[in-house]
Amino acid sequence: MNILVSGAGIAGLSTALDLGVRGHQVTVVERAEHLRVNGSPIDVRGDAIGVTAEMGLLDGIRAKRVDMSERTRFVDRDGTVIARVPNEEANDSADDIELPREDLTNILAAALPPNATIRFRESIDALTEDGDGVDVRFTSGGSARFDLVVGADGLHSRVRKLVFGPESDYLRHLGLYVGLTELPAEDFRADDIGKMYNYPGHMAGITGYHDKALGILLFRSEFLDYDYHDLDVQKRIVTDAFAGHDEWEIPRLLTAADADPEFYFDSVSQIHMPTWHRGRVVLVGDAGHCAALLSGRGTSLALTGGLFLAEELERAGGDHTVAFDHYEKRQRPYVEFAQSTVDDGGNLLVPATEEEITARNTRLVSRPGKNAAGQGVSWSR
Incomplete structure (x- = not known):
């Protein structure tokens, strides 16, 4: 055919x-x-x-397998690690392949x-x-x-x-938007990779693999009506969403996103x-x-x-x-x-309130066997 x-x-x-x-x-x-x-x-x-x-x-x-999720941890506004995700919350099984x-x-x-x-x-x-x-x-x-x-x-x-x-x-909007930007790897230390910072309804993070560093900007929002082909509009939405916050690496992540000609932005939604x-x-x-x-x-x-x-x-x-x-x-x-599996991921990564952030961190810190790992999330489709 x-x-x-x-x-x-x-x-x-x-x-x-x-x-x-x-x-x-x-x-x-x-x-x-x-x-x-x-x-x-x-x-x-x-x-x-x-x-x-x-x-x-x-x-x-399998030859291209990476361990990016295994380096994920949550930090405070100064970049100090305060919680990690146990391995059992990261994957379906040990056979899962991240690449x-x-x-x-x-x-x-x-x-x-x-x-x-x-x-x-x-x-x-x-x-x-x-x-x-x-x-x-x-x-x-x-x-x-x-x-x-x-x-x-x-x-x-x-x-x-x-x-x-x-x-x-x-379309069923899940109440979140995500932005991804490539970062100048030389501007970030190896220790920065895998750090995620929250304030209510928002997450800013740095992840990476091989010689690449990526910035993640995730925030809660009602459905937004915008032209998803208009890159400048998408960048403004992200800048506005994180406006007024200069803690940790947020300013540098926003600067990188604004300069990225292939900046990725979209709703977190299902069909x-x-x-x-x-x-x-x-x-x-x-x-x-x-x-x-x-x-x-x-x-x-x-x-x-x-x-x-x-x-x-x-x-x-x-x-x-x-x-x-x-x-x-x-x-x-x-x-x-x-x-059916998405609710826990949203609450883990982007708690809506300060109280929920504290409760998330307390729960993770109290778990035994706290090996470094990350939620089973793929930032790109």
Whole structure:
């Protein structure tokens, strides 16, 4: 089959790989001009570990494993460590793999077969289905016809909007926003890596891996209506959210964010849909069921979803109606579990009041076996 995949993130690349190795002709379109690799390390958990083994990628993924979460600790306004998170609150199991997003992205891209190609600086403008196929008009002005279209284009999916309706119909805001910025590594000591500072409803942190340092700016807020393509607006939102606070490293983090041309900012939200397919169009990953970074499971859902979709198309002999139904029945239990796990993460990382910050720290300090570890959170999708 001739299949179009929208989005070259983890969901799009893994789906393209799973489809490509089964003989489908796959075209991936990505509106950015390069693979998106910014953001902190991500997690491969549970059955997704077996999925990467089936894809032949597990050894390469394990070779890129990092221990960023194991260095996470909470500090006071002067940077003094006051609490750590016990190991049992960090992971599902000892088999969980944390690795840089860029490493997993590059591993998936390098494994694509010749019949799966990526077109950068391209995205979908319109979709028209006639029962036998889907006519696609691209933002570049070109057009093409495909047997199936896979929307793997994230929380703000264009495919979902075109086929299923406005994002607002499916988005569940979790009351948080996150900003990520790359920091000049030479400006921060190794001891700074992993420190997180809270004041009510806010968290500022420094994390890192290899030779990279990243700033995290997380805050509680009602849903904000803004242009998520306007970088200057996003930077102003973050600056305003932390205005008036000069404790610890907040000023330097805000300065770095303001200067970062690839600053990442978005709501911490989930997508809840009654179905992920309509006609010859199907959604995979965050486009269909974003679990939010607090779950630490978005990457794993992207990996299982891509494999399940490809397997079901193969089993159904190309009958997309049967395949899409079976894909959804297999994937939905994973999604429902992941989406149910987010509340504890938000309360741990961003307590709403001073009293809740104190209670969190007291609880963590009183726990036995306080090895350095961090909540199972992936800061980027």
